[in-house]
Amino acid sequence: FVPSGRPFLIAPPLPGPLSLTIPMTTLPTPVSPFLALAHALADAARAHSLRYFRTPLDVLTKSDESPVTIADREAEAAMRAVLQAQAPMHGILGEEHGRERLDAEYVWVIDPIDGTKSFITGSPLWGTLVALLHQGQPVLGLMDLPVLGERWTGLAGQQAQCNGQPVRASGCEQLAQARIYTTSPDAFGAADWQRFDALSRQCALRRFGGDCYAYAQLAGGHVDLVVEAGLQPYDYLSLVCLVEGAGGRITDWQGRALTVASDGRVVAAATPQLHAQALAQLAERAGLATA
Numbered sequence: 019f020v021p022s023g024r025p026f027l028i029a030p031p032l033p034g035p036l037s038l039t040i041p042m043t044t045l046p047t048p049v050s051p052f053l054a055l056a057h058a059l060a061d062a063a064r065a066h067s068l069r070y071f072r073t074p075l076d077v078l079t080k081s082d083e084s085p086v087t088i089a090d091r092e093a094e095a096a097m098r099a100v101l102q103a104q105a106p107m108h109g110i111l112g113e114e115h116g117r118e119r120l121d122a123e124y125v126w127v128i129d130p131i132d133g134t135k136s137f138i139t140g141s142p143l144w145g146t147l148v149a150l151l152h153q154g155q156p157v158l159g160l161m162d163l164p165v166l167g168e169r170w171t172g173l174a175g176q177q178a179q180c181n182g183q184p185v186r187a188s189g190c191e192q193l194a195q196a197r198i199y200t201t202s203p204d205a206f207g208a209a210d211w212q213r214f215d216a217l218s219r220q221c222a223l224r225r226f227g228g229d230c231y232a233y234a235q236l237a238g239g240h241v242d243l244v245v246e247a248g249l250q251p252y253d254y255l256s257l258v259c260l261v262e263g264a265g266g267r268i269t270d271w272q273g274r275a276l277t278v279a280s281d282g283r284v285v286a287a288a289t290p291q292l293h294a295q296a297l298a299q300l301a302e303r304a305g306l307a308t309a
Contacts, residue, residue, distance in 0.1 A: 049150060049157045049173055052124075055104055056148045059097045060162035060169065063130045063146040066093040068164050072140050085134050090114050093130030093146070101126055111278065113252045120278070125151040127278075129252040133229030142166055143231045149256035154277060159259040161230055170234050172259030178237050179263075187266040187288035188239040193295050196242040196288075197223040199232040205248040210283070213271075213303040214245055217296060233257045233286055237264035242288045243296055247271075249282040261286050267293035271300050 070089035077085045094114040101110055109125035110118045119125070126148065131137050133144030142165035150158035161170040170185070172178040178185050190196050198221040200206075206214055218224040221243065228235065230253070235241040237260050254268075254276055261268040268286040270276060276284065285300070287293035 049152070052105075052150055052158060053171070053173070055100070056150065056158060056160045056171070057169075058100050058104070059126070059128065059148050060146050060160055062096040062100050063093040063128075064162060064164045066096055067131055067137070067144075067146065071137065071165065075138060077138055085138060086114065087131075087134065087138060089137065090131045090134060094128060097128050097130060097148075111251060113250065123153060125154075127151060127252050127255045129256070132253060133231075136227075136229055141227075143228055145230045145234075147230055147252060147256040149252075149258070151255065151278075156255050156258040156276070159256040161234055161256060161260060163231060163234070168234065170237060170260055172237075172261070172263035174259050174263075177263055178260050180234070180238060185238045185264050187236060187261075187264040188242050189265070190242040190288045191291040193217075193220045193243075193292065193299070194222060196221040196292060197225070197240075198243040198245065199225050199228055199235070199241050200244065200246050201229050201232065202226060205246060207247070209304075210247045213300050214247070216303045217245060217299045220299065230257070233261060233268075236266060236286055236288060237261055239264075239288075242292060244286040245284070245296065245300075247283045249284055251278045251280070254280070254282075254284050257284075257286065265289070269293070269297075271297070273297050 067089050075087045077087055080086050091114050094112050098110060109120045109122035111125060111127045113129045129147040131144055132147045136144040146162040148160040149156050157174040159172040168180055170180045198218045203211060232241055232244045236244055258268055258276055266286060266288050267290045270280050271283040271285055285296050287296055
């Protein structure tokens with residue numbers, strides 16, 4: 019793969035579906051049989067997205083002002099074809115091609131390229147996101163980083179993994195020691211930015227960028243807090259089992275569980291203690307803004 023005449027090494031494909039041993043009695047529903055399907059979805063998306071990465075692309079603007087390319091659309095179409103062949107009765111919620119059968123017992127939530135702005139600017143920090151909902155609750159999450167060769171998985175009630183190896187969040191419990199991330203200041207409205215800004219300035223380190231990868235960094239113990247706004251269900255539902263399976267906590271800004279109907283504000287923390295402090299700070303700032 020040679021963009022602009024300069025060699026760029028793509029990580030080799032992962033060797034087949036990653037194997038996890040799941041004690042089924044601990045899960046709310048038997049999701050282990052669907053893990054191979056989640057890997058198949060990521061493989062299908064990867065085949066299309068890598069083909070277009072760092073090549074000239076026409077970039078279109080959707081109604082919500084976000085960018086989209088042929089890579090996004092082809093990758094999601096390939097994922098949907100896999101679901102149609104292997105799970106035709108399941109529902110689908112995707113970023114590029116809408117929703118089908120959202121009242122089904124099982125619903126797949128897919129984002130073929132989370133971080134399209136990173137993708138079109140040559141950054142490797144974009145990924146494919148896959149979530150499986152059972153009766154509306156996330157029970158499986160997968161994040162594939164094709165350029166980095168990393169695949170992160172989370173199953174409800176089980177320890178999260180990266181490329182088949184267990185991962186664990188940092189254990190940070192204090193805001194003053196926390197490393198906080200958000201993708202971009204541009205994603206916040208004025209009031210939400212004030213709340214994030216006040217929170218983040220109490221932390222040890224504030225960084226921007228990463229898209230979905232910031233949550234993988236949290237699950238791997240390298241980041242302690244991720245706070246965002248303006249997300250869609252296909253941006254955050256795949257992260258629930260990953261973050262919680264690493265020992266972290268992830269909710270909306272009011273501490274409520276994330277669902278398809280959530281408002282797009284997300285707080286993910288390495289520990290329940292740090293999560294509680296972040297929520298308290300966000301609530302305090304909201305109170306000051308309305309006083």
